[in-house]
Amino acid sequence: MAEKVILLNMLAGMFGTRARVALAAKGMQYEYREEDLRNKSPLLLQSNPIHKKILVLIHNDPYQRAQARFWADYINKKLYGPGRKIWTKSGEELEAAKKEFVEILKQLQSELGDKAFFGGERFGFLDVGLVTYSTWFHTYEKCGGFSIEEHCPKLIAWVKRCLEIDFVSGSLADPAKVYDFALVLRKVFGIDTS
Incomplete structure (x- = not known):
């Protein structure tokens, strides 16, 4: 069973659109959530607590590893x-x-x-x-x-x-x-x- 993938982006977000194209090319199913950058969702703020920016791609286990790499890079x-x-x-x-x-x-x-x-x-x-x-x-x-x-x-x-x-x-x-x-x-x- 595939794990749920969530993409946080905005309509005009070039980088998020790049992710949409890549996900479509791979035939991956995902949930798209539009973000209002003037009123950021709690999921966005939790997923990207330092930069508080989009694009955010959430995918359980890889997400945990990505978070660890992010924080290690932050420390460095x-x-x-x-x-x-x-x-x-x-x-x-x-x-x-x-x-x-x-x-x-x-x-x-x-x-x-x-x-x-x-x-x-x-x-x-x-x-x-x-x-x-x-x-x-x-x-x-x-x-x-x-x-x-x-x-x-x-x-x-x-x-x-x-x-x-x-x-x-x-x-x-x-x-x-x-x-x-x-x-x-x-x-x-x-x-x-x-």
Whole structure:
């Protein structure tokens, strides 16, 4: 039995129309839902929570994998820059970086919700994509003068669950050593460490 496919688009949406042509070429049955971009549906906002744009193609299992890839890409593109600024900048640039970093973590915490891991009850793809950043959290907090746990307690609880898994904790760098490494780099780059 085929799984239900839903296409969210608008009449003049070229990219969604491209998907309609491709689905028709494959002979696939799907449900088309017209979106009013001035009054976006809850399904659109849930399916594309960051960009809140169309085209959205929903197809159960592939959808779950696509969501994980989307969030992994989000982490890769969004988290590194502000994180790096936290330990390399000062003043207004530091404050802006902290604010951006915390907002990104809050978005990720929202995606995690009340689940044990991003994929549910088991450590998975998206967990791998984010857990490596946790080794830098201590550095960000020390250099930025803030607490990630204060802003994102569920995310820190997730980090602790991840670290209970032997292959995760055995693969990650010691956060204290990461901090020492960052301090050496700050000195090399001539960043004021006072």
